[in-house]
Amino acid sequence: QVQLVESGGGLVQAGGSLRLSCAASGTFFGINAMGWYRQAPGKQRELVATITRGGNTNYADSVKGRFTISRDNAKNTVYLQMNSLKPEDTAVYYCNANALIVLTTRSYSMDYWGEGTLVTVSS
Numbered sequence: 001q002v003q004l005v006e007s008g009g010g011l012v013q014a015g016g017s018l019r020l021s022c023a024a025s026g027t028f029f030g031i032n033a034m035g036w037y038r039q040a041p042g043k044q045r046e047l048v049a050t051i052t053r054g055g056n057t058n059y060a061d062s063v064k065g066r067f068t069i070s071r072d073n074a075k076n077t078v079y080l081q082m083n084s085l086k087p088e089d090t091a092v093y094y095c096n097a098n099a100l101i102v103l104t105t106r107s108y109s110m111d112y113w114g115e116g117t118l119v120t121v122s123s
Contacts, residue, residue: 005114014086086121
């Protein structure tokens with residue numbers, strides 16, 4: 001019911017910048033919180049940053065001051081501006097969205113995930 005399409009990953013040198021985008025589409029009433037997570041080789045998926053519909057943000061300590069999450073509610077799109085990238089930021093970055101689904105008999109919220117976009121930071 002909800003599709004998330006990420007873009008913006010790629011290869012960058014340490015100290016460089018990248019901007020990730022994630023657009024939600026499909027059949028839903030609205031999008032609540034959105035966020036970015038990442039998974040490095042051999043490691044568990046971890047939270048990078050989240051943002052509520054009202055714009056409240058939360059960041060992992062490892063990216064505070066370097067990454068900025070933002071969203072465009074009209075476009076159902078979330079962004080992640082990544083500056084001062086480090087080799088340890090290398091990972092597959094996944095978009096997450098909590099969508100509100102309204103049916104004729106009930107409504108519910110559910111988490112959806114994108115397929116991921118690879119970010120590689122060379123030293």
